[in-house]
Amino acid sequence: GRGGGRRGRGRGRGRRGDRGPRGGKTEESSVWHPVTKLGRLVKNSKIRTLEDIYLHSLPIKEAEIIDHFVQLKDEVMKIMPVQKQTRAGQRTRFKAFVVVGDNDGHIGLGVKCSKEVATAIRGAIIDAKLSVVPIRRGYWGNKIGKPHTVPCKVNGKCGSVRIRCVPAPRGTGLVAAPVPKKILTYAG
Numbered sequence: 001g002r003g004g005g006r007r008g009r010g011r012g013r014g015r016r017g018d019r020g021p022r023g024g025k026t027e028e029s030s031v032w033h034p035v036t037k038l039g040r041l042v043k044n045s046k047i048r049t050l051e052d053i054y055l056h057s058l059p060i061k062e063a064e065i066i067d068h069f070v071q072l073k074d075e076v077m078k079i080m081p082v083q084k085q086t087r088a089g090q091r092t093r094f095k096a097f098v099v100v101g102d103n104d105g106h107i108g109l110g111v112k113c114s115k116e117v118a119t120a121i122r123g124a125i126i127d128a129k130l131s132v133v134p135i136r137r138g139y140w141g142n143k144i145g146k147p148h149t150v151p152c153k154v155n156g157k158c159g160s161v162r163i164r165c166v167p168a169p170r171g172t173g174l175v176a177a178p179v180p181k182k183i184l185t186y187a188g
Helices: 037-043 050-055 063-069 117-130 178-187
Strands: 073-086 089-101 106-114 154-158 161-165
Touching (some): 037 063, 050 063, 073 117, 073 178, 089 117, 106 117, 106 178
Antiparallel strands (some): 073 089, 089 106, 154 161
């Protein structure tokens, strides 16, 4: 019969119980163990600020490096289902767009696609942290107080989307469509 004798023609799924506790990760996984040279330098306080990393154009491969320097707020901008046609119908996955920022000159946008919404959001947050960039700010008119606007007229283009940022007087606020306004608010 099936599975008779010790030779077996089974599925090879036995003896997998001795691989640590269920759930995979243990309690001490919340402590950050850097894997890159930059991560080790940051953890040992050899690099003091995020600006030092940007100054030398070092690639940031660990999200914890960003967490070490700045407290970021994140917001899910959009979750959209994407489908792939297969032999047995469609396979639906979820694409998450997340923006992170500290309202003080740092902003990042992350995109992740996954079978589950929660996994996609978690991946997008990590992706956004890895893509954090500094935002240069300036003045309109007199240089009084802290910088409050973009330093000059700036044009940007990605795909079919074009954006133009123009300096404005203090107190004008952001004059933009709802989505760019939300993103630029996180930039500060």
